[in-house]
Amino acid sequence: MNDIETWHARAAGDVVTYWQTSLTSGLSTDEAATRLQQFGPNKMRELQKTPWWQRFFAQFQDFMVLVLLAATLISALLSEFTDAITILAIVFINAILGFMQEYKAEQSVLALAKMTAPTGRVLRNGTIQKLPAEVLVPGDLLVLETGDRVAADARLIESYNLEVEEAMLTGESLPVKKAADKVYLPQTPLGDRRNMVYMGTNVTRGRGLALICATGMRTEIGAIADLIAADKKEETPLERRLDHLGRWLVWGCLTVCAVVVFTGVLRGEALFLMCLTGISLAVAAIPEGLPAIVTVSLALGVQRMIKRNAIVRKLPAVETLGCTTVICSDKTGTLTQNAMTVTSIVTAENEEILLTGTGYDIKGRFIKDGRNIEPDASPSLRQALLIGAICNNCQIKKNEVAISGLWRKQRDKGWSIEGDPTEGALLVAAAKAGIWREQMEKQLPRIGEIPFETFRRRMSVLCRDERGE
Structure with a gap:
């Protein structure tokens, strides 16, 4: 080492x-x-940037795409311009979708530097x-x-x-x-x-x-x-199957073309006419819609992954993830959201009160015996939440900005905390009851603090009340 x-x-x-x-x-x-x-x-280290045009034309290297391009050329030579334009449009849509996904993935890798x-x-x-x-x-x-x-x-x-x-x-x-x-x-x-x-x-x-x-x-x-930046090309199961299908289609189409030409010539038909007929049948046998269906399906999967903040560098990787049957996690916490949440409070009066909500979102309800209650209805509950907010050094943020005043009423996504996750969970629980540390500290200013110690198993703060005591 x-x-x-x-x-x-x-x-x-x-x-x-x-x-x-x-x-x-x-x-x-x-x-x-x-x-x-x-x-x-x-x-x-800044990644060596590949020119955009190289990344775009790399989308045409797939074997199935090459088969479709060949079918486009043949259709054009046979004056089947409608088919040629249709197939070409499908190929370009596939290329654009793949190019855009790789571009977004590259931007995500570059965003790692911002962390x-x-x-x-x-x-x-x-x-x-x-x-x-x-x-x-x-x-x-x-x-x-x-x-x-x-x-x-x-x-x-x-x-x-x-x-x-x-x-x-x-x-x-x-x-x-x-x-x-x-x-x-x-x-x-x-x-x-x-x-x-x-x-x-x-x-x-x-x-x-x-x-x-x-x-x-x-x-x-x-x-x-x-x-993350290492570009190790390894075919996914879907890519292998599509490549296998493409090769079978090519051989199948060539066989059909040969059989049609040979049979027609035996019957006395013109060789040129039979060649055109065989080629037309071969082109018609190619499922030009297959790549489009596959690409759109994978793109929908990528969009769902993006909503969960997952980076997908290649479209076919979504199918590989779908084939996963076993996930081996090294230790506890690897698959969590790194957010702690208070779900239950037992008060000094031995009342158990449940809290709804997940993560650091301040939206949540207090439930006792299956019914919603207001925090003020239980003095011991409010006292516990008040202590959790005051004996706390954490801060609630909205979209990475510290929140205070009227902005606290916004209850959409984007909530986070700065500080200890345990303290953050207590602070969020208090916020669900309308208790905010910054506001409480104005009424009960802190004059002393004893940090958390292992042997004490607690943190303590000393505050001055409105009477100056």
Whole structure:
């Protein structure tokens, strides 16, 4: 294993010594410029773009499409211009649909670069500076706080109640508690490396100081981008069957043509006339509507996948997914939406109240004994929701924008949270009852906080009420 893969197996002091970084002043501007020249910018490698016309004409390389093009040429030579135009139109519709899907998939791959942090706060020349993520280099000291998106793969030097959400890499919905003093075996899986933070992940709690060890395509997310961009042509089951059908049609049509010509000549018909008749029958036997039906069906499947935020690079891949009978998932959380939801509350009066709704959408109902109730009807329920909202550092967002005021009344899609998923679930449950943390904190301002600790198994806040107590 190389150094980039085993930073988690080294003590923090050894990593600092390796990169020759000062913990008090960080890198100098000159040293950072030298390393930027050596390691390159901290961004995803731009894909080599294929000209649009090459991608378009590549849609005509399928064997069945070549058969249809041959049928178009033959129909034109036989003066069957209506058939020729019809077949040609079908072929071009197929090509346009395939071209547009590949174009959208390419844009999705390029969008992966936008998931990385646009800026990062690092210690340079003895001061904390906010710099574009692409100029960060190995050896930079990365300053992390709640809400930050990690700008590069880094080894933790200091951590204070630091928790990082790594769902994009591991599939786990719960944040991972980090510890700078840990050292692990080289073969430790990525999800268990508590002394590392990775590009594109989010800090949900605490703060820390980390030494950047890998940037750009050398990061874990860079490896994912490489896998996505790899163009390994492998035929899908549908493509193999269509190719097989196309070859049978060609041989079948040639056989029909030969039989018709041979039979007609034996009966004394003109050779040229019988050749035209045989060719006409062969062209008529080709199901020119088949590719159109297949393409439209696959395109409908792609549209359904897009609505679920799934990237489909090739149309036939939808059929391959439909043939899947077994999905092997590595660990819990991989197939979830990375969103926690409160579904049931047991109050201090031992009442169980159910909540409807999924994800972080603030739309939901409170149900007790099979009937809808108002949260205000149960003082203990409202008190529980109020505590969940106040003892909370999370924030509800609408389309990635923090929501406050009248905008909260919008109940369509696009809700998300910034912070710990557990706290987000509690905050959303309170919002369903019309209790908003920002509003409550104006009435009950926070004057103290004790962060969550494992041995306490709780987080505590101290607030001042309207009477000043």
